[in-house]
Amino acid sequence: MQMLDIGPVLVANRGEIAVRVIRALRELGIPSVAVHSDADAGALHVRSADRSYGLGPAAPAQSYLDIERVLRAAEVTGARSIHPGYGFLAENPVFAEACERAGLIFIGPPVEAIRGMGSKIEARRRMRDAGIPTVPGGTDPLATAHDAAAAADAIGYPVAFKASAGGGGRGFRVAADRSAVEQAFTGAQGEGLRFFGDPSVYVERYIEDPRHVEVQIFADAHGNVVHLGERDCSVQRRHQKLIEESPGPTVDPALRERIGEIAVAAARSIGYRSAGTVEGLLVGDDFYFLEMNTRLQVEHPVTEMVTGVDLVREQLRVAAGLPLAFAQGDVRMRGWAIECRINAESAAKGFLPAPGTITTWVPPDGPGVRVDSGVRAGDQITTHYDPLLAKLIVWDTDRGAATRRMLRALDEFEVAGTATLIPFHRNFLRTPEWERGETGRSLLADRTWLKATAETAPDRHATGTKQEIS
Structure with missing residues (x-):
């Protein structure tokens, strides 16, 4: 593989996405730099990187969100590029512009693309001008x-x-x-x-109970723009995603091609580069542009699982000035992938955050199982940051098989010291609503049902009677 002359790369984020990027850098032989707050000094992303730099107090405004401190970290550690991950400064045009002024490669889209899509009003105007359907x-x-x-x-x-x-x-x-x-x-x-x-x-x-479908796009600096199919992210609480899957359960090949073309046209209309996501509302066969996320998405692993494309590696290649390693005709979606967000929250208590210290952390494994995590046993979960502990992703041949694999993996996932959404996912994936491919909105609005997802140990032998062999 061609060496990428963009390192060292400072990862301006924390948690599982920082670990994800650092691992990709290591595979490519590119030195990595982690940044951390005082609360994260011993975190997994810090231990995973080649170098690290302390930004300041736990409060994000005094550490991860402080542009001057992040740029100072790059200067002190000799970083040549910055990967923003998602959240924090990832979609901040002021930060992207500051990186460019400092002579750093910003591993993401052009500043003007971030700025244009950062305003939903401006994004709607641009999409309408480009002939993209909007709500x-x-x-x-x-x-x-x-x-x-x-x-x-x-x-x-x-x-x-x-x-x-x-x-x-x-x-x-x-x-x-x-x-x-x-x-x-x-x-x-x-x-x-x-x-x-x-x-x-x-x-x-306001469209009641639409499907939330998004299209992964990728563009380089050589005029190539492709899409990698769709993800369905309809299972949400308070407009925040809980479960994502690819492909979408209601998307057929013809619809996939049409919404893919819409997403590519949207990206071309703003001169996009790097990974991005065009989010939309799907009502029947009508797809309406909702917004464009000018960054990698939390749910990007399901796309990686069904297409075989390493999106982070491709980001690094594009940032180094290389063309995409694949064309639209090379993209094939195979099988089915599902991602469950393992948050430190209690669904039974209205999805309240559940800070605490992780005393047990035993993630599942086996064929077709992937766990993207930034925590380990002994880590303290605070209210300073997003409660996402890990993403559990599975792949199998079809939706039914992937669901069964996910249920097996959820049953194996052992976490103690804090409440998590594992019981919620175990219950939700066994409902007729999930089996029928519905959004589950009625269940998520049902407090009685949510209370029934209280923290209980899984019945590991629910599918049969345990047999003693002597």
């Missing part, structure tokens, strides 16, 4: 609750008010009728300002 709604920020009501009346109820800079369920409020508009508008506006520093809000038609 019916406005492309102008709303100034007052009166303006919001007038716009909602014109669109028709129910409507969704969205913070232009929002994400992860933040800055998203629904109004079922005119009486709910003011509260929904001001709520979205307040969260947009509080979490993203931008109070801009727009309105669009």
Whole structure:
């Protein structure tokens, strides 16, 4: 394999994605640099890297989100490139621009692509101009609750008010009728300002119980843009993903080709480069552009499992100026992959975070099982960071076989010291709703059902009677 002259690479992130990138760098013979807060000094990503640098206190604003400290880390450690992972600074155009000014290679898309897609209002405008279908709604920020009501009346109820800079369920409020508009508008506006520093809000038609389908795209600096099929991420709570799968259970080859072409056109329209995801709402066979994530996604492993493409390695190749190692005609989706997010949360308690110290950590293994994790036994889980402990990914020949494999792996996953979503996943994947390929929205809104997912030990012999051999 061609050597990539982009190292050392500083990984400006933590947890499982930092470990994932560092492993890819090691396989390519590229030196890695980890950064960490005081709370993460002994974390797995720090122990995995060739070098490490302390950024400061546990609070993200004083460590991982401090651009000057991250750039100082690159200078002190001699890093030539920065991989932002996802979250934190990954979609921050100010950070990407600062990397370029400092003479560092930013392993991600161009600054203008990040900036253009970072604003949902601007993204909707650009997609409409490019002929990409979008959810019916406005492309102008709303100034007052009166303006919001007038716009909602014109669109028709129910409507969704969205913070232009929002994400992860933040800055998203629904109004079922005119009486709910003011509260929904001001709520979205307040969260947009509080979490993203931008109070801009727009309105669009609220589509009830759509499928959340996204397309993985990849582009290089040589004019090549391809898609790697779709992921279905419809199982969510509070607009945050819990389970992802590829391919989508309702997507046939013709629909796959059509939404893939939409995603490629969207990427070309903004001069994209590197890995990205075009997210959309699927209603029947109608696919509406929702947003574009200008980074690697948490759920990227399911795409890797069904296509055989190492997305992180491809990011590094593209950052080094090389063309994509594959063309559209080379992409083949084989079998089925499912990812369950193992968060330190209790679904039985409304998905409340569950900080604590991990006393037992025994991940599953075996054929077709992958665990992307950034923790080990003895690690302390705090409220400073995202509660994602690991991603459990499985592959098998079809959806039914992959589900059975996932259930086996979940039953083998041993974690103690903190509550996790393992019991939730075990229960959810056994429901008729999952078997039928539904979104599961009714179950996730059912507090009684969620309480039934309380922490219980798995019945490891539920499929038969244990036989003693003498």
